[in-house]
Amino acid sequence: MADYKRIAEHWNEVFGKTETGQIKTTDVGHDDLNKALDWLCFNSESIIDFGCGIGVMLFKCCLRGTKIHKGIDISDKGIRVAMELQRINNFEGFTFTAGGVEELDKIVDDSFDGAILANIIDNLFPEDAVKVLAEIKRILRTGGKILLKLNPYLTYEKIKEWNIKIIDIDKNMLDDGLYLWNQTAEEWRGLLENYFSVVEYKEIYYPEYDQYNRLFLLCNDKK
Template identity: 45%
Template sequence: MNSKYDKYINQWNNIFSKEIPKVPTNQRSGNRALDKGIEWICNGTKSILDFGCGNGTMLFLCALNGTKYNIGVDLSEKAIENAQIRAKQMSKGEYRFIQGSIDALESISDSSFDAIILFNIIDNLYPEDAEVLIKEVERILCSNGKLLVKLNPYITLDQIIEWDLKVIKDNLLDDGLILLNNTTEKWKNFFSIKFNICKYNEIYYPEFEQTNRMFWLTKK
């Protein structure tokens, strides 16, 4: 899987190489809509996995919201390096960070996690990899386990033309990263095959003038 994402791994390595690793000092992210999702997935949760964890921020927030066992997986070596440095600064939670792809999930036992986070990752994969990831997530989650998914905004045809984005094929774009540009309805259909949709809400980030989409899901 890695070779087709090498370009993007290099981009993230470059971004994280400029970062000064610091950890959150309280359980709030600063975005109320996001915080509600974090509170929901952490409620009653001991073990949580974040695939596409970057520098570990979401897991650190989860630990401050009560999770105990926190595992992160990311393709970027530098992101994982930063996450490991930051974990040593945390007063709460136990952490393990793994540099790797979906293949890294294969060694994780069935029904072994209470909750999983997929933030701006499943729609930054090729469609065939998104299918594999969601199957692995279902396998790893315990019965009635929680899944919190955050997606990039849907880009309209007019925006694709205006921003001169590259269309790889159908709804697969290259906007600097791979973007699986599904409508919200198409994502609902995708998730509802294996998960119950408890809630859908949108998160506005004023600093980016961008709205992300969030699904609160439980395993069927």
Template identity: 50%
Template sequence: MEEKYLKAITTENNIYRELQQEVQVPATTNTGWKELDEALDWLCMGAEKILDFGCGNGSMLFHCALRGTKEHLGIDLAEEGIRLARLRAEKMPAGNYRFLEGSSEALSGEPDSSVDSVILSNILDNLYPEDAETVLNEVNRLLRPGGKLMVKLNPFLAEEQITEWGIRKIREDLLDDGLILWNRSTEAWQEYLKHWFSAESYAEMWIPEAEQVNRIFCLRKK
């Protein structure tokens, strides 16, 4: 799996290298986005163990720990992200952490029904469809009965935007904008995700610096 994501891994590693000046961790539960905070509040309520697949530098898990969760597993392909996450974990006043460099294969070593909640933040639609399906099957296996999943996705790009921005199409709904983007409407994602999970809520989060909306799906294992 890693080989076809080499460009994405290189990009992510370069981003995290630029963040090395000072290792900091969040001091409060506030992420700066109301919709994300509400989703994390829901995700962490009654949860002890959280998995973040595509965890980057660990920020989501640190915000969960400040909400009272105890055990945290983060997995990411970017070695610099994992290195930074481990450094940051040493500064966290709460929570236990395990950060692994790897892909969906790293999930296969974890036992069934072993986590209460899972985070997939801006990762699922940056995977090839067959890999996204593998990840969702693994998440479904790892979640305890009734466990929770938060999926945060990039915005859906209309045909006019794809043309205007000169984004290359790999196929009809699969784009290459520097990273892989599985470009699907919100309705298409809702229909797809219900094969595994029941919907709890949906929200849209405006990111001013990127001038785009992220889509947040709160889901529960059936």
């Protein structure tokens, strides 16, 4: 596995400044993402979130009625905040683990109904991203659902304008402070369809950042 120590340190700094408090509603602040979470949680009892950060998406799932939740993140400070949020809000049915791709190896087959991969797959090196997809396929039950969200695709003009470092031009790997596997939506679709069927694809706009994220809703119907 690639070295993500610098990335972990970045997120430790970010999450170390996070204030904890009550989580009272299912709303995540974006209509499209709310609808995606509604879809993910419908008839789902157990959800795994790889790259969970401080666990907010899992807590929003819990408020939608899911019962069993597993969060994994490379940031140990993020995991500590998640555990504190769980305690403050008296949420039950949660397990949080600090770690990377290797933590997925420890989870048994066919043990979860749904998975969240939000702005994480394209922040991994290709070999690790493929490993995560294969592991999520193994971990999910047949018919399991995946909410997968990607960062914006950066054109060559934007890469030059923003002076983003190119790590490997053949693999479309960039370093903008975080690692970015910079593929088009169609390139991602081609990869994802090796593991899952695509239920829906949508570009969702974040006005506060003036950018789009790319949202795939996937089904694990190819056991």
